[in-house]
Amino acid sequence: MAVLLVAEHNNKALNGATAKALTAAKALGAPVHVLVAGAGVDAVAQKAAALEGVDKVLVADAPHLAAHLAEDLAALIVPLMANYDALVVVASTTGKNFAPRVAALLDVPQISEATAILSPTQFERPIYAGNAIQTVEVTAPKKVLTIRTTAFAAAPEGGSAAIEKIDAPAQSELAKFVSEDISQSARPDLTAAKVVVSGGRGLGSADNFKLIERIADKLGAAVGASRAAVDAGFIPGDFQVGQTGKVVAPELYIAVGISGAIQHLAGMKDSKVIVAINKDEEAPIFQVADYGLVGDLFQILPEIEAALDSRK
Amino acid sequence: MKIIVPVKRVVDYNVKIRVKPDGSGVDTINVKMSMNPFDEIAVEEAIRLKEAGHADEVIAVSIGPAKAQETLRTALAMGADRAILYKTDLPIEPLAVAKILKSAVEKEKPGLVILGKQAIDDDSNQTGQMLAALLNWPQATFAFKVSPQGETVEVVREVDGGLQTLALRLPAIVTVDLRINQPRYASLPNIMKAKKKPLEEIDAASLGIDIEPKVKVLKTAEPPTRKAGVKLKTAAELVDKLRTEAGVLQ
Numbered sequence: 001m002a003v004l005l006v007a008e009h010n011n012k013a014l015n016g017a018t019a020k021a022l023t024a025a026k027a028l029g030a031p032v033h034v035l036v037a038g039a040g041v042d043a044v045a046q047k048a049a050a051l052e053g054v055d056k057v058l059v060a061d062a063p064h065l066a067a068h069l070a071e072d073l074a075a076l077i078v079p080l081m082a083n084y085d086a087l088v089v090v091a092s093t094t095g096k097n098f099a100p101r102v103a104a105l106l107d108v109p110q111i112s113e114a115t116a117i118l119s120p121t122q123f124e125r126p127i128y129a130g131n132a133i134q135t136v137e138v139t140a141p142k143k144v145l146t147i148r149t150t151a152f153a154a155a156p157e158g159g160s161a162a163i164e165k166i167d168a169p170a171q172s173e174l175a176k177f178v179s180e181d182i183s184q185s186a187r188p189d190l191t192a193a194k195v196v197v198s199g200g201r202g203l204g205s206a207d208n209f210k211l212i213e214r215i216a217d218k219l220g221a222a223v224g225a226s227r228a229a230v231d232a233g234f235i236p237g238d239f240q241v242g243q244t245g246k247v248v249a250p251e252l253y254i255a256v257g258i259s260g261a262i263q264h265l266a267g268m269k270d271s272k273v274i275v276a277i278n279k280d281e282e283a284p285i286f287q288v289a290d291y292g293l294v295g296d297l298f299q300i301l302p303e304i305e306a307a308l309d310s311r312k
Numbered sequence: 313m314k315i316i317v318p319v320k321r322v323v324d325y326n327v328k329i330r331v332k333p334d335g336s337g338v339d340t341i342n343v344k345m346s347m348n349p350f351d352e353i354a355v356e357e358a359i360r361l362k363e364a365g366h367a368d369e370v371i372a373v374s375i376g377p378a379k380a381q382e383t384l385r386t387a388l389a390m391g392a393d394r395a396i397l398y399k400t401d402l403p404i405e406p407l408a409v410a411k412i413l414k415s416a417v418e419k420e421k422p423g424l425v426i427l428g429k430q431a432i433d434d435d436s437n438q439t440g441q442m443l444a445a446l447l448n449w450p451q452a453t454f455a456f457k458v459s460p461q462g463e464t465v466e467v468v469r470e471v472d473g474g475l476q477t478l479a480l481r482l483p484a485i486v487t488v489d490l491r492i493n494q495p496r497y498a499s500l501p502n503i504m505k506a507k508k509k510p511l512e513e514i515d516a517a518s519l520g521i522d523i524e525p526k527v528k529v530l531k532t533a534e535p536p537t538r539k540a541g542v543k544l545k546t547a548a549e550l551v552d553k554l555r556t557e558a559g560v561l562q
């Protein structure tokens with residue numbers, strides 16, 4: 001049969017995580033159909049159809065699908081699964097929300113945050129905040145997988161799959177969207193950025209976070225944070241990197257005033273190059289850092305800015 | 313209304329876990345165990361809703377070995393009114409937990425079930441959503457704020473990029489994120505009182521629910537380790553290394 005991959009998008013643009021999840025979906029060794037569920041999603045469907053390796057795009061376009069509520073998505077996806085062996089979903093807050101609802105309705109287990117597809121039935125996934133990696137086998141008739149997209153390369157463009165419209169079931173009476181408050185930032189998305197500069201409790205205040213932002217802007221980087229920085233109110237929660245925040249794996253991760261608790265490392269230790277700046281030379285972050293600077297961040301950050309400006 | 317709070321006994325979040333050399337799993341013998349941190353937050357939220365007059369009873373439920381009684385006593389010491397242990401020594405997966413919780417819901421008829429968003433041992437983040445599916449109830453995961461309003465509950469959720477507000481028809485499922493509250497410590501008098509609160513024990517096998525594991529764990533391995541790198545002297549040296557040696561900056 002085939003694999004159903006659910007596109008991650010905001011109704012306007014296809015999220016880059018979809019192309020990475022596509023690589024995971026293709027590794028299952030069957031044709032991949034992409035479901036684009038939302039409102040006014042023509043442009044998203046076009047982009048999905050242009051990904052190499054997509055065999056068909058299904059589009060469910062209805063106003064009530066705009067908010068991607070689990071109740072509505074599950075009602076749409078569960079009947080479709082009669083035609084598929086596997087459901088593949090990005091492990092985003094949207095995917096983590098609806099995928100287990102679908103799995104339970106299909107009466108099958110879900111594999112969360114898969115980091116490797118070894119065969120159509122065998123997968124790897126992290127447990128204990130990434131301090132152990134399990135290899136698991138699922139024999140259930142249908143597989144439901146959420147994908148940790150930092151572990152997969154993006155599938156390239158170059159496809160031209162057919163786009164087919166499908167009907168959406170009526171809106172669920174159970175849950176209604178009320179409002180949203182999504183931060184608009186000119187910086188790249190944390191989970192997609194090539195460079196991430198993160199600040200921790202050591203920054204001391206929201207105002208001081210500007211030091212982080214200035215370096216990030218010089219590098220075209222995203223800004224991240226530790227939980228302590230978020231809890232102290234230096235920066236909003238959606239910037240948190242870690243076991244319970246975002247998982248990132250950029251080319252370069254710069255941790256500033258972050259001690260390196262295991263819950264933070266869980267979200268960034270697969271970065272290609274890690275830099276740590278901390279005044280405590282015993283800080284655990286140095287155990288995973290390729291380059292370390294021991295010292296006061298308030299002195300070091302302006303020096304880095306100056307060094308970046310020279311030779312440019 | 314009643315609120316059910318499922319609480320899981322897990323390896324304490326401060327413990328540095330060890331993978332067994334033979335790849336058969338994670339060493340949990342003689343390791344400090346505690347309530348899953350997200351479940352402490354869920355218990356706290358339920359108690360606050362009760363204190364605010366939105367609920368009249370908070371019931372803590374755990375599925376696991378006899379030792380999970382300790383976890384339930386912690387919930388009772390925090391302020392839950394009574395507890396139910398569904399006893400099993402099997403390793404138990406989220407779908408099976410959800411099926412057992414469904415039977416607890418049918419028995420107790422709560423208006424809300426508040427769970428943690430994820431257990432920090434298996435990091436599944438599934439159980440609440442699965443329970444919502446099995447009951448055909450609405451769900452709000454990653455809750456940041458929970459406000460019951462008559463027949464509905466309004467929940468602000470932490471989503472990628474910001475916050476989303478939903479209105480759920482009651483009864484409903486909520487899973488809580490880190491920032492919704494700061495759980496209280498149980499005071500000594502409350503720990504003493506908790507010893508006298510009712511704790512019912514039910515043999516999970518007696519429910520007639522299939523709770524056999526469906527996912528076979530073939531191997532548990534250490535993640536690839538990173539080596540500590542070099543400590544540099546100056547910011548200029550760092551920028552230079554990143555440009556030339558690491559090649560990650562232009």
Ligand SMILES: Cc1cc2nc3c(=O)[nH]c(=O)nc-3n(C[C@H](O)[C@H](O)[C@H](O)COP(=O)(O)OP(=O)(O)OC[C@H]3O[C@@H](n4cnc5c(N)ncnc54)[C@H](O)[C@@H]3O)c2cc1C
Pocket residue numbers: 199200201202203225226227228229240241242243244245246256257258259260261262263264267277278279280283295296297298325349350432
């Ligand atoms: C269930 C659970 C989930 C969690 N999830 C996450 C998560 O997803 N992400 C996360 O990050 N944490 C998470 N945590 C919290 C985690 O355990 C740590 O508490 C947190 O990461 C600490 O943040 P920090 O490193 O900024 O603060 P601290 O540990 O306080 O470290 C601050 C560091 O700044 C340094 N510093 C201070 N001043 C300066 C200066 N002037 N110059 C240079 N260095 C300086 C200090 O030496 C210190 O190393 C979680 C915890 C729990 C229990």
Ligand SMILES: Nc1ncnc2c1ncn2[C@@H]1O[C@H](COP(=O)(O)O)[C@@H](O)[C@H]1O
Pocket residue numbers: 317318319320321348350351354373374375376404406409426427428429430431432434435436437438439440
């Ligand atoms: N064995 C269990 N007993 C009670 N509650 C559980 C159990 N397993 C999971 N839960 C609940 O489900 C939540 C999510 O767990 P999980 O889906 O395993 O990440 C936890 O925070 C608990 O509230």
